[in-house]
Amino acid sequence: MNAQRLRNALVDTLLVGTVVLLLLFFYAPIATLVAFSFTSSRVLTLPIESFSLAWYGELFSKPDFLPAVRNSAVVAAVSTLFATVLGTAGAVAWIRYRFRMQAAFRALTFAPLLFPQLLLGVVMLLWFSVLGSWLGFSNGLFTVIIGHVVYITPFALVVVAVQVYGFDETLEDAARDAGANGWQVFREVTFPLLWPGIFSAAIFAFLLSWGNFYISYSLAGTARTLPIFVYSGIAVGSSPIYPALATLNLVPALLLVVTAEFLRRRALKRQSSGNLAS
């Protein structure tokens, strides 16, 4: 019996150890980059002799990266809006409705998820190039936005679909019985219940778009987003301003995740106190 317990303890340790190692693996490059952004030295090797904000100063003294930040923000904001709205509508159609050609609709809206981003980018690049030569436009931010919407909407759809799947539709019936019309049911019952899923989908969408390299790289033409700017920088040679820039790139994502977690906790708390009151 003791041997059995020992073995169980060993299995537990191994399993928990895998997760710990995996987290270390995930955060090793991110932590390295952040650490090197604070070095005072010109070479990016250990040991870091002293810490300074010199490279952040250097970065802001020559702010040629700001247009890239603006482009990234515009692309992420617009694609998040479209991907979340389209993904939410799609998720409801996926899970709650049954209609002719639903299988085709599901395949069509899920397929981009099975495409490597580079291929998705190339396929759309070909189409926009042909279209552009017919209609007389060249690729720019709007083609990047279209590309991001195609790539990100399936992710948003899956995230919302999980929420729709756990949806209690008797609440809608109750609202209808109480005399609410279709729009009121949607606004007062359906939307609030789906909101957590929609909110996570929007965060997912924003971060996927903000950090996207492959599709932007294929479709941006001469425009630059932040990941493209960093990519061209590391291709040229690893100047210490790039770890600083990359660290700044993390900040909006971090703020967003922290805010989301805060809101989620508050909603949970409110929900449980609401249950107590009833």
Add this chain to the structure above:
Amino acid sequence: MKIEDKYWRDPVLLAAVAPLAVVMIAFFLVPLVMTAVLTFQTTQYYRLSWSWDLKIWTEVFSKPHYWTIMVRTVVMALVCVAICIAIAFPAAYALATRLKTFKTQIQILIIFAFLTDAVLKTFGWILILDKNGVANWLLMHIGFPADALNLLFTPAGTMIGMVYNLVAYPMFTIYLSLVRIDRDLVLAAYDAGASRLRTFFEVTLPLSRPGLYSGAVLVFVLSLGAFLEPKVLGGGTAPLASELIRQSFETRVNWPLGAALTMVLIVIGALMLALSSAFALRRRSAPGRPA
């Protein structure tokens, strides 16, 4: 879950389905068809000419150079699948069955790392794997000789990057199929006297198969398009298919060639997808094998 039957003349259904369907048809399906069409054209003086012939396909099939790289891409993808599953399964299992207290925090950490810019993470790996990088520095301090690891600009460096960028996908799919397993089935196996090990292999593992298969397929198809990893971490020493495609667009300005190579990769991915779903279905309907 109540499912409503809807008809196409219902405006609610149209509002939910039509915008997304239009976007996907116009910017995903049509471009795919266009890519296939372009493979039958040629270029002259860096300009596309609508010639409708098989010149590009004969070129693709007659040059062993392309196929060496395609085979290398598929081999790298398969190795990546094996490593990702080997890491993702125990991690997902631990997350689903142990670690109750910190589960949400760990999930958020994983999702945050997953959603962080790939260029940035790959850049971080350069700093770690470089000859004077973090990994060698740490190894030196625990007694290894200097330059113990030489992974940057090798296929191993590429593989580390690929596993890093893709391992989260099978973690999600396996985790989702593990938490859906009815706990009573596991308890029933214990009641019937099965050991923990036997229960794992006869109940948990078979029931998590959908997650395993879908995770493996996702890693395979997505690693076919790996581009940053072989270029930045592999240093271009062992180029993969993505590099061929990029070159045919950027260096050679040969769209039909790039389109044809893209189609080859898509067909390989689709074949693997069909193969694994056929395999999964056959398993499900095999006699004497529930689930």
